[in-house]
Structure formats: structure tokens, C-alpha cells
Amino acid sequence: MTADTAFKEFVEEEGLTFSLLEVDSLQYRNLVDRFNEVKVKLRAEEEERLHERARLVLMLNGQHVGEDLRSLGVGS
Numbered sequence: 001m002t003a004d005t006a007f008k009e010f011v012e013e014e015g016l017t018f019s020l021l022e023v024d025s026l027q028y029r030n031l032v033d034r035f036n037e038v039k040v041k042l043r044a045e046e047e048e049r050l051h052e053r054a055r056l057v058l059m060l061n062g063q064h065v066g067e068d069l070r071s072l073g074v075g076s
Contacts, residue, residue, distance in 0.1 A: 001013060001038055001042070002042070003039070003042045003043065003046060007031075007032070007035050010031070010035045010038075011031055014031065016031075
């Protein structure tokens with residue numbers, strides 16, 4: 001799964017048929033919860049990669065690593 005994966009794709013990656021799921025079923029709600037958890041984790045990992053890139057840019061430019069990363073457009 002990637003950050004761009006849609007819920008339907010996620011369901012099908014789990015080996016299920018999206019059109020056969022009952023929207024208010026426990027199985028559906030559990031899948032939604034898992035999908036959302038994975039999405040949050042992927043977003044956090046991407047944010048960390050952006051921060052790491054910003055730190056590297058600062059280091060390469062000879063600037064202090066603790067400088068406000070928002071000046072580089074990170075976290076906005």
C-alpha cells in the first residue's frame with residue numbers, strides 16, 4: 001500500500017471484493033480503521049522524510065540544523 005492507495009484498492013489487496021462488502025458491517029468498519037491507521041503511518045513517515053531532507057539541505061548549506069525548517073517549506 002502507498003499513500004495514494006484508495007480504500008477500494010486496499011480492500012482488494014486484502015483479498016476481498018469491495019462490491020461484496022456491506023457498508024455498515026463490522027468487517028467494513030474494521031477495514032476502514034486499518035486503512036486509516038496505515039494512511040496516518042504513511043503520512044508520518046513521509047513527513048519525517050521531508051524533515052530529514054530539510055536537515056540535509058541545511059547541513060549542506062552550512063546552516064545550523066536547528067534552524068526553523070518552516071523556512072524551507074517543511075511542515076506547512
